[in-house]
Amino acid sequence: MEKLTNHLSLYFLVPSQFAAQLINLENASNVKKFILLGLSEDPGVQKISFVLFLFFYMIIVAGNLLIIITVTSSHPLSSPMYFFLCYLSFVDICYSSVTAPRMLADFLVGNKTISFVGYCMAQLFFLHFAGASEMFLLTVMAYDRYTAICKPLHYTAIMNRRVCWLLVFACWAGGFLHSIVQTLLTIQLPFCGPNTVDNYFCDVPLVIRLACTDIYVIEWLMASNSGLISLFCFLVLVISYTFVLATIRVRFTEGHWKALSTCASHVMVVTIFFVPCIFIYLRPFSTFPSDKHICVIYTVLSPVLNPLIYTLRNNEMKASMRKLWNRCRDKLGL
Template sequence: MWQNSNVTEFILLGLTQDPLRQKMVFLIFLIFYVGTVVGNTLVIVTIKSSRTLESPMYYFLFYLSFADSCYSTCTAPKLIEDALSAKKVISYNECMTQIFALHLFGCMEIFVLILMAADRYVAICKPLHYPRIMRSQVCLILIVLAWIGSFMHSIAQIILALRLPFCGPNLIDHYCCDLQPLFKIACTDTYLLNLLLVTNSGAICLVSLTILTISYIVILHSLRNHSAEGRKKALSTCTSHIIVVVLFFGPCIFIYTRPPTTFPMDKMVTVFYTIGTPFLNPLIYTLRNAEVKNAMRNLWQVKTTSENRRRVESPISCLYTYDMTTSL
């Protein structure tokens, strides 16, 4: 990788320097990360295995869970490893890779949330046209466009990062690599670069939040014309989506839409949307969604039944084999 720097590695200061707190960080975020991977994998497997979850909403939820798992993997394993390391070192190339992956999957999550809101808008506001508008080919095209948009966004971020010269200080006051912490130690004036960052990442966050807000306002307004049962089901689904939007976009806007200043809470805010939100999403979408819970329950029952049948058939098979051998 091309390197505009005399620095070949960076030292991450992490969340804390206190040895006792570092052990707490290790335990807490290990639990969070394992829970994130297990929860999102369970959602992915359930959607792929269940015939009742073949609607576009669950098609998009599949990609949201996939993006969540990858997004958390960009930062959590390194944070967990560094919590037990005396020297938290990350190479220049690893740092650039982390920035690229972080923005790729973070942007993908934003686009998928917009697609999920669009799906709910069509389902609630234009139910008669829903099968024609949200057919499988359209959903596939939308997901491909989301990946392309995320990739282009990440390319823009990595170009900004690669333009930063580093001539000595290599201490990053953070637990992961991102552009704002790197701006602080770069040997150049980063005002213009920060303006480009706000224009890119900040604009994506603000515009996406605006689109989502308008969409859900229209959706909630249109629910007046639905039956009580229809309103209850639609509100349950939309409430889950709104909770995810607030939890994700609030911290992102706080980080990416401001002048190049740092605050003591920046690292904890970043933890919330890079590790906390991917952990909470499976809980939000399963605990508040009866269809997903029923699909998971049926999947578990099928698995348990097949295992019990295998255990029952195994001794019979062995006994049959023994009898045949004895008779011979």
Template sequence: MEPTHNVTEFILLGLAVSPELEHMCFLLFLCFYISIILGNLLITVTVKGSQSLNSPMYFFLSYLSLVDICYSSVTAPKLISDFLVEKKTISFNSCMGQLFWFHFFGCTEIFLLTVMAYDRYVAICKPLHYMTIMTRSVCSFLVAVSWVGGFVHSIIQTLLTTHLPFCGPNEIDHYFCDVHPLLKLACTDTYIVGIIVVANTGMISLTCFVVLVISYIVILVSLRRRTSEGRLKALSTCASHITVVVIFFGPCIFIYLRPSAIFTEDKMIAVFYTIITPMLNPLIYTLRNEDVKNAMRKMWIRKVDLDNK
């Protein structure tokens, strides 16, 4: 039986800032979004255009930057444009589309971060076999698995939500369409669906985070046998990834590994993992990485030389 959808559009309550602050927020979040696009695009172009950044670590990093661009683009443009209008509406189909793409890119990023931790584990714990284990075909396969895993996760979330009846009210207490706020609006008992959502999203986040923690514990234990110089070099390559993992997984686990209750803090926490983290990733990976900075300098010098000819 087809679900009943008396609701043709939803009203987003947004970040609920005062009217005086909305224009300031518009400029602030527009700057954030431009930074996300330019920063991640710069990393992608640098990795693809530099022969020195041809290791698996940078192969994964280029895809992480691509996913960050797509991930933030699902929610940020709508949030930014809504600061300029009084009534923030989104059609039913657009809402479900936003839900799908948000979880697709978000889950793909989770899997990519986990794959990157595996790459660091092999590089540090099995350095002699690194290039034979992490071949280009294996790396491509792991990236493909991340995309497929994100799709499977997202299609489950979307199908569960679209098959719920929505007959009013239609106000979403959020700035984008996510599962928990939508479950609150469904005019049916959503307990079972809520459990599935927690099992799907929450457990993926928690399981991947546990795998990441275990991999880094193994890495740290293995480093005890290294010289202090080798230990520092290995830790420096992991530090950026650990930072990204902590600031991305922490909010995700808090939001999704619990029943579909809505807290007032949820929207600000969501800003952190939908906008702030994708904006910080390029800075984290470039400021702490001499190889990336050197590759960017070479590309800039090459561009200047071409322009002067």
């Protein structure tokens, strides 16, 4: 109980106290740097991986930027669904940028060391900040589709622009609170060695295994924090789409089938993102080996597929992109 009280007391540190705690913890730990093993230690595989993941990262940035520009510049895409999609694209760029640039650099260098308090904890914080914000945003998008299909007469009143902004703010606030908890629980641990992280980025499950103290209580706190958030959001999504399918089942109009197609895209994104996260975080961290290849699914593959899924399966988006391309071509005189 005393350990649990000590861990929970970190949540309520004021900024000045937290800064002092951070300095003390850095001085108390013998380990100042971590070594990332990456996806592979084979030089040939690293070169191939660099080209492949550079291509993926370019698709993530270019594809999601295209969605943001298209939505913000096209009046027909002013509905709440596209408003949330625009922010999802922004979160995807931020989320992938936390891990991808460092991973690409590590493919080309032999020295893969990173500072503990500086880079490693910053990466952990922003990874969970963006990741949790995306989870909440996907849940909000499911609620938006539920409202549009199950309560069409009240949709514009319920999902007005003020509510949309409040929901986006709530997603960012929820992501920040989740991330600061994870970071505080990790950074207060003493690290005496070893200092090798069997992954291509710093994350909670692998980092806390290196702590030279009993982590039983803290790993369950973290699993309940990350894992239960993932599971809760996923269950809310499943319930929302269950109601959507039940509504569409008795309404065979063209508009509802179009909505079903949009929901199918959302379900694909949700499945790719949530299932690996639940598998990674909803379990005791110390009893399982590294799952770095599964981490690729939600840190790289999901942001790659999001722009493809939401554009290739959406006629309105494709039409707006064509209009945007034609306007740009006319201005350039092509």
